[in-house]
Amino acid sequence: MHCVVANWKMNLTSDEARIFCEEFLGRFVPEAGIEAGIAPPFTLLRQVSDLVGTKGVRVFGQNGHAEAKGAFTGEVSMPQLKDAGCSGVLLGHSERRQFFGETDAALAKKIMAAWQWDLLPLLCIGESLEQRDAGQTLAVLGQQLSILAETGPGPLWVAYEPVWAIGTGRRAEAPQVREAHAFIRAEMLRHGADTDVPILYGGSVTPESFPELLAIPEVAGGLVGGASLDPLKFAELIKQAG
Ligand code: 13P
Numbered sequence: 001m002h003c004v005v006a007n008w009k010m011n012l013t014s015d016e017a018r019i020f021c022e023e024f025l026g027r028f029v030p031e032a033g034i035e036a037g038i039a040p041p042f043t044l045l046r047q048v049s050d051l052v053g054t055k056g057v058r059v060f061g062q063n064g065h066a067e068a069k070g071a072f073t074g075e076v077s078m079p080q081l082k083d084a085g086c087s088g089v090l091l092g093h094s095e096r097r098q099f100f101g102e103t104d105a106a107l108a109k110k111i112m113a114a115w116q117w118d119l120l121p122l123l124c125i126g127e128s129l130e131q132r133d134a135g136q137t138l139a140v141l142g143q144q145l146s147i148l149a150e151t152g153p154g155p156l157w158v159a160y161e162p163v164w165a166i167g168t169g170r171r172a173e174a175p176q177v178r179e180a181h182a183f184i185r186a187e188m189l190r191h192g193a194d195t196d197v198p199i200l201y202g203g204s205v206t207p208e209s210f211p212e213l214l215a216i217p218e219v220a221g222g223l224v225g226g227a228s229l230d231p232l233k234f235a236e237l238i239k240q241a242g
Contacts, residue, residue, distance in 0.1 A: 003221035006228030027235035049085025066109035088120035129164035148191035165203025181218035
């Protein structure tokens with residue numbers, strides 16, 4: 001199975017999202033073995049899920065709180081994501097770790113909360129440039145995946161997103177992706193995960209670079225930022241994954 005997920009981050013208004021969905025659906029052809037998803041900002045979840053959810057496109061929240069409700073101003077819970085039409089949730093994106101202090105301990109709780117509300121967690125992991133240069137890449141990935149010892153196995157997608165490749169136009173080279181994905185797979189198995197958990201790559205994915213990535217056996221698709229804001233490019237990436 002191949003998966004291509006658009007992470008819109010903090011972009012688009014409702015008018016822009018409507019135009020995106022119209023243009024995207026004009027090109028999108030659902031295919032067996034391909035999972036397409038969009039992770040819009042919270043304000044657009046209901047609208048996007050109404051527009052694309054019935055056409056075989058998954059809708060993901062970009063974050064979700066571990067508690068079901070309560071005094072957590074500015075947060076959105078898993079049942080609220082579900083209520084807005086989501087079937088999954090991105091967790092641990094590097095921007096959440098870097099700018100909002102997301103910790104591994106919090107992520108373990110969030111994964112279990114997502115399962116409780118029947119949402120598919122898409123766990124994002126990846127090393128910074130400093131960590132790569134210091135030869136710590138695999139240690140960092142191993143640490144980020146160690147939360148699976150706490151959560152136990154369950155439905156999960158993982159995205160390997162080297163922080164230095166996000167939004168920089170500097171995509172990781174094929175041998176780097178191959179090494180990281182093979183290591184992630186081995187760690188997942190060690191933690192009792194199913195052999196078919198999809199491991200996506202994210203970081204400056206474009207229609208120009210995606211075919212080379214998809215040729216790597218352990219790459220099950222892409223988590224796409226910048227290029228996914230263009231409906232034609234996003235549709236093209238899904239086609240390439242078919
Ligand atoms: P870019 O595709 O813009 O590099 O972003 C990747 C990303 O962070 C997806 O979650």
